[in-house]
Amino acid sequence: MLAGGDVRVTREAFSSSKLAELQAEAEKARSASAPAEAIELYTRALELAAASPKGLAGEQEFALRSGRAACYHEMANYPVEAEDLAVMLRIAREKGDLQGQVDVLNRQVLLLGNSGELETGRQLAEEALALALAAGDRKMEADTRYPQGIISEYLGDFVQADSAAEQAWAIYHRQADRRSPRRPDLGAELAGSRFDLCFPPLSRPRRLKSQRVCVCCS
Numbered sequence: 001m002l003a004g005g006d007v008r009v010t011r012e013a014f015s016s017s018k019l020a021e022l023q024a025e026a027e028k029a030r031s032a033s034a035p036a037e038a039i040e041l042y043t044r045a046l047e048l049a050a051a052s053p054k055g056l057a058g059e060q061e062f063a064l065r066s067g068r069a070a071c072y073h074e075m076a077n078y079p080v081e082a083e084d085l086a087v088m089l090r091i092a093r094e095k096g097d098l099q100g101q102v103d104v105l106n107r108q109v110l111l112l113g114n115s116g117e118l119e120t121g122r123q124l125a126e127e128a129l130a131l132a133l134a135a136g137d138r139k140m141e142a143d144t145r146y147p148q149g150i151i152s153e154y155l156g157d158f159v160q161a162d163s164a165a166e167q168a169w170a171i172y173h174r175q176a177d178r179r180s181p182r183r184p185d186l187g188a189e190l191a192g193s194r195f196d197l198c199f200p201p202l203s204r205p206r207r208l209k210s211q212r213v214c215v216c217c218s
Contacts, residue, residue, distance in 0.1 A: 019048050019060075026067055035071035042068035058091045062100065069107070078115050085111065102128050102140055109147040113154050121151040142171035 026041035046064050049056040065084040072081035085108050092100030105128035112121030125148040132140040149164035 016052075019045055019052075022048065023064065023067075026064075030067060030071055033074075035074045038071045039068055039075075042071070058095055062088050062091045073107075073111065076114075078111055081111060082108070098131060098135055099140065102131050102135075102144060105131070106144055106147045109151055113147075113151050118151060118155050122148075122155060125151050138171050139175060142168045142175075145171075 022041050022045035026038045026045060029035075029038035029041060042064050046056070046061065046068075049060055049064070065088050069081045069084035069088070072078070072084065085104055089101060089104045089108070091097075092104055105124050109121045109125045109128065112118065112124065125144065128144040129141070129148060132144045145164040145168035149161045149168065152158075152161035152164060
């Protein structure tokens with residue numbers, strides 16, 4: 001017969017194992033373009049972790065909500081995506097996780113662009129950029145200028161959109177040359193010869209620029 005302490009350890013071990021299993025299944029479903037299934041699995045994992053003796057750790061909750069929010073976004077279920085992102089931002093701020101804060105703010109900017117809340121999106125883009133500049137992280141800066149360019153484009157501020165795009169392009173281009181991009185898929189697009197393809201289709205046709213002057217080399 002197991003003692004009380006041994007029973008708790010066994011239960012915790014089982015919960016951790018089951019949680020890891022659910023998270024892996026959720027990631028697999030997400031990769032297989034089955035967002036509804038992934039959302040169910042992420043939700044079960046969150047509920048299991050919350051009910052465990054140790055409760056839900058911040059990093060764990062952040063990761064699970066991040067995956068679920070991405071699935072909600074894929075399904076255009078923006079209100080519930082916004083709820084997950086808000087919790088993620090709170091967790092990142094409580095832990096002083098600057099990278100986490102910037103990543104969530106960038107996702108919120110793109111979400112607000114999709115839902116038409118453009119002025120709020122611009123404000124969050126400025127907040128994310130200020131954090132990145134204060135950190136002195138050029139990759140983080142480029143990651144913020146990309147959504148800043150998109151929200152500016154939606155607002156019709158094409159001067160700001162082009163400025164943000166050029167600055168992001170220059171940083172990604174430089175990082176691509178160093179063969180150490182944080183986001184190689186996006187970096188490849190941003191450093192490509194037809195930069196405007198990085199932006200979502202808009203109601204107003206955009207001039208596709210077949211060539212761009214590399215501002216980091218000019």
